[in-house]
Amino acid sequence: MDTNALAALLFPNVTATPADMEARFPERQLPEGAVVSRMAPSPTGFVHLGNLVQGLISERMCHQSGGVFFLRVEDTDAKREVPGAVEVLIDTMERYHIRYDEGATKTGDNGAYGPYRQRQRADIYHVFAKQLVLQGEAYPCFCTEEELTAMRAEQEAKKVNFGYYGPYAVWRDRPLEDVKAQLDAGKPWVLRYRSTGSIEHKFKFVDLVKGEIDVTENDMDHVLLKSDGIPTYHFAHAVDDHLMRTTHVVRGDEWLATLPFHLQLFRSLGWKPPKYLHIGPLQKMDGESKRKLSKRKDPELALTYYRQEGFSVDAVYEYIMTVLNSNFEDWRRQNPDAPIDDFRFSAKKMNPAGALFDAVKLRDVSKNVLSRLTADEIYDEIMAWAVDFDRDLYDRFAADPAYAKAILGIGRGGKKPRKDFAVFADVRPYLDFFYDDLFEMKDAVPDAFRKEDVKAALAGFAATYDAGDDAVTWFDKIKAVAEGLGFAADMKEYRQNPEAFPGSVADVSMFLRLAVTGRVNSPDMYDVMQVLGQARVLARIDAMRQTL
RNA sequence: GGCCCGUUCGUCCAGUGGUUUAAGACACCGCCCUUUCACGGCGGUAACAUGGGUUCGACUCCCGUACGGGUCACCA
Numbered sequence: 191m192d193t194n195a196l197a198a199l200l201f202p203n204v205t206a207t208p209a210d211m212e213a214r215f216p217e218r219q220l221p222e223g224a225v226v227s228r229m230a231p232s233p234t235g236f237v238h239l240g241n242l243v244q245g246l247i248s249e250r251m252c253h254q255s256g257g258v259f260f261l262r263v264e265d266t267d268a269k270r271e272v273p274g275a276v277e278v279l280i281d282t283m284e285r286y287h288i289r290y291d292e293g294a295t296k297t298g299d300n301g302a303y304g305p306y307r308q309r310q311r312a313d314i315y316h317v318f319a320k321q322l323v324l325q326g327e328a329y330p331c332f333c334t335e336e337e338l339t340a341m342r343a344e345q346e347a348k349k350v351n352f353g354y355y356g357p358y359a360v361w362r363d364r365p366l367e368d369v370k371a372q373l374d375a376g377k378p379w380v381l382r383y384r385s386t387g388s389i390e391h392k393f394k395f396v397d398l399v400k401g402e403i404d405v406t407e408n409d410m411d412h413v414l415l416k417s418d419g420i421p422t423y424h425f426a427h428a429v430d431d432h433l434m435r436t437t438h439v440v441r442g443d444e445w446l447a448t449l450p451f452h453l454q455l456f457r458s459l460g461w462k463p464p465k466y467l468h469i470g471p472l473q474k475m476d477g478e479s480k481r482k483l484s485k486r487k488d489p490e491l492a493l494t495y496y497r498q499e500g501f502s503v504d505a506v507y508e509y510i511m512t513v514l515n516s517n518f519e520d521w522r523r524q525n526p527d528a529p530i531d532d533f534r535f536s537a538k539k540m541n542p543a544g545a546l547f548d549a550v551k552l553r554d555v556s557k558n559v560l561s562r563l564t565a566d567e568i569y570d571e572i573m574a575w576a577v578d579f580d581r582d583l584y585d586r587f588a589a590d591p592a593y594a595k596a597i598l599g600i601g602r603g604g605k606k607p608r609k610d611f612a613v614f615a616d617v618r619p620y621l622d623f624f625y626d627d628l629f630e631m632k633d634a635v636p637d638a639f640r641k642e643d644v645k646a647a648l649a650g651f652a653a654t655y656d657a658g659d660d661a662v663t664w665f666d667k668i669k670a671v672a673e674g675l676g677f678a679a680d681m682k683e684y685r686q687n688p689e690a691f692p693g694s695v696a697d698v699s700m701f702l703r704l705a706v707t708g709r710v711n712s713p714d715m716y717d718v719m720q721v722l723g724q725a726r727v728l729a730r731i732d733a734m735r736q737t738l
Numbered sequence: 739g740g741c742c743c744g745u746u747c748g749u750c751c752a753g754u755g756g757u758u759u760a761a762g763a764c765a766c767c768g769c770c771c772u773u774u775c776a777c778g779g780c781g782g783u784a785a786c787a788u789g790g791g792u793u794c795g796a797c798u799c800c801c802g803u804a805c806g807g808g809u810c811a812c813c814a
Contacts, residue, residue, distance in 0.1 A: 420812090422811090696774075
């Protein structure tokens with residue numbers, strides 16, 4: 191086969207050479223050990239947890255090493271492309287503190303290694319496609335979809351391996367005249383790689399997450415260029431990651447299957463392949479068994495889900511970090527207030543198997559994250575969520591921010607912070623009693639108590655209550671009320687001999703709590719009353735007396 | 739079906755041949771603190787999928803089996 195003639199036939203307009211490309215995209219001048227990696231999503235508009243995990247790992251590796259992290263848009267499949275998807279992706283990643291040093295942006299490209307959208311790089315791929323043809327390592331294939339489907343059916347019937355290889359690679363060694371005839375007839379073609387690998391040959395490969403793995407050589411003549419002249423993922427990956435000088439590729443382990451082909455491609459093109467980190471899939475429990483999270487079945491795969499549910503960005507981020515690096519939790523305990531970027535992420539600590547998504551654990555992480563915020567910070571976060579998902583709450587808070595912050599500030603800032611909320615949606619039911627129009631009696635006084643005692647307790651408290659009292663004085667007054675009713679004021683004494691009293695100061699407190707909050711459980715009642723203010727407290731106590 | 743990956747408490751995971759009577763966290767249970775709840779403290783239940791090797795010794799190495807997962811597109 192005259193490869194020069196074939197190359198001229200296939201790529202008549204390609205004049206640039208691989209050397210031109212090398213010159214156009216020179217090696218990066220970076221310190222020793224700097225990681226260059228990328229996020230390379232296809233713009234489908236759906237940003238999921240997997241994107242975040244992959245992006246987070248890459249971003250950390252790059253920025254912890256003084257390297258470069260860039261965004262490349264893999265828009266080679268025009269059919270699946272969703273308008274505006276790139277913008278959504280960039281916005282979402284930005285919310286999760288994932289910033290790109292170069293690559294596609296909302297307004298265009300930024301960086302010297304672009305274009306960063308693969309469809310705009312067609313001419314670049316063609317240079318290397320032509321090179322492979324010249325080397326006799328690529329050839330055109332004119333098989334139709336029907337022919338390929340029939341081939342597959344035949345392979346299934348014969349119980350042989352599926353795919354375009356060996357005897358099934360019908361265009362692999364066709365004479366030039368046949369190719370020319372098809373071309374002249376205007377038939378569409380794809381460019382295929384001419385594999386010389388054999389599944390009989392195995393070799394070892396070191397993946398940075400999986401460790402040493404057994405690899406079987408690829409013997410398939412995979413497609414390099416589709417009939418529209420746009421490359422497949424495989425070819426684009428090799429060309430782009432070489433020319434963009436990527437040192438590390440982080441991707442899902444579903445790519446392990448095609449790794450042999452990728453390595454083969456790098457070799458044919460005369461390039462050193464990058465280091466690979468193949469990460470296991472996120473899974474979830476489905477009845478008795480685990481399964482990969484699926485786009486269709488599992489809403490929790492979409493990042494928008496977490497925003498909607500009211501998880502803070504930091505909670506999701508820290509949860510993922512917890513799953514990826516088990517020493518993260520210890521670090522966080524020791525450095526509760528340190529910026530998260532101070533944590534030294536380690537790819538070595540990742541588990542080669544996929545993690546199970548644990549919603550309960552996420553809530554726990556989230557409670558811890560939220561408990562560390564100041565009243566001002568959590569106020570801002572809640573508002574950012576409520577503006578889209580709880581307009582009524584937003585309006586209330588906006589109407590009186592100082593009051594809202596006072597509510598949110600209860601129990602905050604101490605050594606033992608309250609952990610009342612996992613998500614912002616937990617806020618409303620927690621604090622509805624702070625608003626008169628939302629207040630309602632959710633619990634009732636247990637039947638064991640006499641109504642007269644309850645009434646007397648409320649009246650006694652109301653008679654002496656002064657919002658200016660400190661917590662000790664305030665509680666001493668409650669004790670006095672209890673004693674006046676014959677209730678035990680000292681809890682130790684009461685516990686030793688509960689039969690001797692009709693109730694205790696704890697019960698009196700419960701009556702008051704019921705009156706003021708409408709329920710038997712609440713945050714510290716002194717703090718609650720301080721926030722509500724004297725007038726509201728007395729009004730509620732009075733209101734409850736009326737109902738008894 | 740071929741090829742590949744994985745398998746430690748319910749869950750996330752530590753663990754790279756002896757330091758392990760297998761650590762921690764979440765969940766669960768008990769106790770303590772406490773005017774309730776939350777928080778916090780202390781303690782408890784609970785795991786190396788399985789069968790063979792190799793070795794003085796295996797969670798750690800090798801082989802088989804089972805079970806999960808992935809992949810075998812002109813999708814990424």
